[in-house]
Amino acid sequence: MKRLTLKKSLIPAIPLVLVCVAAQARDVKSDIDAANHKFGAAYARGDASAIAQLYTPHATVFPPGADMVSGRDGIQKVWAGAIQSGLKITGLQTLSVEQYGNAAREIGRFTGEAPDAQKQMAKIDGKYVVVWKRVNGSWMLDSDIWNLNQYLSNQ
Numbered sequence: 001m002k003r004l005t006l007k008k009s010l011i012p013a014i015p016l017v018l019v020c021v022a023a024q025a026r027d028v029k030s031d032i033d034a035a036n037h038k039f040g041a042a043y044a045r046g047d048a049s050a051i052a053q054l055y056t057p058h059a060t061v062f063p064p065g066a067d068m069v070s071g072r073d074g075i076q077k078v079w080a081g082a083i084q085s086g087l088k089i090t091g092l093q094t095l096s097v098e099q100y101g102n103a104a105r106e107i108g109r110f111t112g113e114a115p116d117a118q119k120q121m122a123k124i125d126g127k128y129v130v131v132w133k134r135v136n137g138s139w140m141l142d143s144d145i146w147n148l149n150q151y152l153s154n155q
Helices: 002-010 013-045 048-052 072-085
Strands: 055-062 088-100 103-115 120-134 136-150
Touching: 013 088, 013 103, 013 136, 048 072, 055 072, 072 120, 103 136
Parallel strands: 055 136
Antiparallel strands: 088 103, 103 120, 120 136
């Protein structure tokens, strides 16, 4: 009988737990949205160093058509190269964020403009997945992979 009473006493706590989990998920998404805003602002300023500081010290990026690069110095070079190439990021859209303890996975889409083979700006769009880690209370990019939905013509 006590077992049944104990289980019944836990039932009212279930909605409270669900509300707390939902609020935590909203907070994570808000934090990631804020970090993405910092990323976009740094990119618009051409500040690859500031972008690299949004990554964990041993983060890895997986740029399209290139080998993976680890560490902030390498990541800074990747983003400096993207900026110098003329690539413009015009939008980031987070589609989903799921938290797993001190890690979270973000899935999203991006839009932009990039110079084609004739040096004409062409609209681009693609998708990305980021694994975020919470470090000292802040969410930081740890694994970042992106690719285009359609490759620019090389002709």
